Amino acid sequence: MQYGKILPARFLARPNRFVARVEAEGQELVCHVKNTGRCRELLVPGATVWLEESPNPNRKTKFDLIAVEKGERLINMDAQAPNQVFGEWAQSGRFREGLTLLRPETTYGSSRFDFYWKSSKSRGFVEVKGVTLEEDGVVRFPDAPTLRGVKHLEELVKAHEAGYEAAVCFVIQMGNVRWFAPNDATHPEFGQALRKAAAAGVEVLAMDCTVTPQTLTMGKPVPIKL
Structure with a gap:
């Protein structure tokens, strides 16, 4: 962007x-x-x-x-930027091959997910979370308790159980980081929900970004430690 x-x-x-x-x-x-x-x-x-x-x-x-x-x-700290760069990245074909639809702000159950997608092989929901908290090259989410974030993970599990693909993508708004982990010290319930979602089949992605004062561009996958 x-x-x-x-x-x-x-x-x-x-x-x-x-x-x-x-x-x-x-x-x-x-x-x-x-x-x-x-x-x-x-x-x-x-x-x-x-x-x-x-x-x-x-x-x-x-x-x-x-x-x-x-x-x-x-560090980019524009809260609207992660959805935009994820959308650009997904539309370029690097999220799902053969993407035919990427619709933002789509309601499922009692949650509204950031994107609903269809491809030649699958359909599903993805929730995007921006990450700005960093210490010694390790990045974590969230930086404050987020009951809404826990709810999103629980709804992604329900969508997966109903036959959809489901994913959460942590867009790290900086580059050159070591790994991503849930911030259990700040919100242990989110970390528990993330591990439970991953065990239930929800795909967990963490992607860094190339940041300049003028631009933000999705980069490469970052190791995830749950």
């Missing part, structure tokens, strides 16, 4: 989960944060962040905060 006009800034503070105060081009700005997660280990005072300028002149905030530098690592 490609962003529009980009500029660097220095992170100052985050008054609430929707906005941040930054310094860019010699002035202090208030920008929209495109991730409502905690991101405490990313948004630290003085960190270099990257902003996208909105073309909409009627917006309250002119810029969106989309990426942050953590040491030498550039």
Whole structure:
């Protein structure tokens, strides 16, 4: 995926989960944060962040905060980006061979999954999760308890039992990582649900990304430790 006009800034503070105060081009700005997660280990005072300028002149905030530098690592933290890059990757034929349909936001049971797909050989549902939490090259999900995430995994199991293929894809919004694991310390129930889903036949994928200030591109599979 490609962003529009980009500029660097220095992170100052985050008054609430929707906005941040930054310094860019010699002035202090208030920008929209495109991730409502905690991101405490990313948004630290003085960190270099990257902003996208909105073309909409009627917006309250002119810029969106989309990426942050953590040491030498550039991490995309746009919560909408994982679905977009997964969609581009799947449409290119690298998710399922012979893909004939990839429909976003499709309801099954009491959940709405990110995508429903059909191919010449299969049909199924996939849920996409963006991953921004990293420590010593190990990436984990979630960074905060997610009852919704647990529910999605349970519904994927039900869909698989009903004859659909089912998958969860963790889109790691950075590159050069060692492995992916569920964040049992923060939300043990999610880790339990993920292991149970994998044992029941739900496919678990973890893919890294190539990140630049202007782009996010799906990369290669990352080892998974459940």
